[in-house]
Amino acid sequence: MDPGTSSKERPWQAPAQYPQGVSAEQEYSAELARTGYVVVSSDSAPYHPAPANPLVSIVVPFYNPGAVFEAALREIVEVMEGTGVSYELIAVSDGSTDSSVDALGSMEILNLKDVYHVKRNGKGAALRTGLRLGKGQYLGFIDADGDIDPKALSDFISVLIAFQPDIVLGSKRHPASEVVYPPLRRLYSFVYQQLIRGLFNLSVRDTQTGVKLCRREVIERALPLMVEKRFAFDLELFVVASRLGYHKFVEAPVMIRERFSSTVDMVSVARTLLDTLAIFYRERVLHFYDRMT
Numbered sequence: 001m002d003p004g005t006s007s008k009e010r011p012w013q014a015p016a017q018y019p020q021g022v023s024a025e026q027e028y029s030a031e032l033a034r035t036g037y038v039v040v041s042s043d044s045a046p047y048h049p050a051p052a053n054p055l056v057s058i059v060v061p062f063y064n065p066g067a068v069f070e071a072a073l074r075e076i077v078e079v080m081e082g083t084g085v086s087y088e089l090i091a092v093s094d095g096s097t098d099s100s101v102d103a104l105g106s107m108e109i110l111n112l113k114d115v116y117h118v119k120r121n122g123k124g125a126a127l128r129t130g131l132r133l134g135k136g137q138y139l140g141f142i143d144a145d146g147d148i149d150p151k152a153l154s155d156f157i158s159v160l161i162a163f164q165p166d167i168v169l170g171s172k173r174h175p176a177s178e179v180v181y182p183p184l185r186r187l188y189s190f191v192y193q194q195l196i197r198g199l200f201n202l203s204v205r206d207t208q209t210g211v212k213l214c215r216r217e218v219i220e221r222a223l224p225l226m227v228e229k230r231f232a233f234d235l236e237l238f239v240v241a242s243r244l245g246y247h248k249f250v251e252a253p254v255m256i257r258e259r260f261s262s263t264v265d266m267v268s269v270a271r272t273l274l275d276t277l278a279i280f281y282r283e284r285v286l287h288f289y290d291r292m293t
Helices: 024-035 068-083 100-107 123-133 152-163 183-200 216-225 233-243 266-285 288-292
Strands: 037-039 056-062 087-094 112-117 138-142 167-171 211-215 249-253
Touching: 056 068, 056 123, 056 152, 068 087, 068 100, 068 152, 087 100, 087 123, 100 112, 112 123, 123 138, 123 216, 123 233, 138 152, 138 216, 152 167, 152 211, 152 249, 167 233, 183 233, 183 266, 211 216, 211 233, 216 233, 216 288, 233 266, 233 288, 266 288
Parallel strands: 056 087, 056 138, 087 112, 167 249
Antiparallel strands: 037 112, 138 211, 167 211
16 A cells, blocks of 8 residues: 555654654654554553453444544443453554544553554455454454444353354344334345345345454454455455355344444445445356465
């Protein structure tokens, strides 16, 4: 990725902790040239301690989430603290230009690593970065817009401890889920899932709800084969995991709150459909995932 910046991209203020003799500018330049992103806080930063080998790493991707971001992140922390398991949060900015990145630096949240993509590459790209950085036995993610109640994570932890699944997924179609959706969005969701069933024959009733936890082995094997950078990342994860022989997918209930700050519009719907067809083409026509394994 080109490490150059645009007029909308903001300069960074240096974190306190850097190796002796290395300036912040040198450190940032090296990180950007190597990876295309900057890890703003590190495991050594005293204000963001993180466990060395947590049970769960949760990636929180975000792009200009606005005022809901801080409250959503604190809710996630509160829920995870209540579970009693070791965890880390990895907040990944997808090139945000609002004040959300600055808010991270002032929150003083434990177990937090914050990562900044200089340019916007898509939610899937942010997830890819965060999942690669995670150290947990289970790696997962939850949307940062506040639509999904983080209390779902408590049920997810119970499921993974009891059943050791390959993937725990939030499902709007779980009988215990509480979903407040406008009729049009319900229609989009229903039609899309019928399309998924017809194209891929997946034993998953809801691929797109933005909260999941995966066994580390699944992510380590699936992620290098995946190419999606936008909204079809979740679908590709299930397609590739299935091709690799992982089928223990367990649904867990979610509560979808009536806020809908997510960018669900005709443009994003069209892009998701195109990305979905691209996955189908790679799997069924090119046999891309078979050739890569």
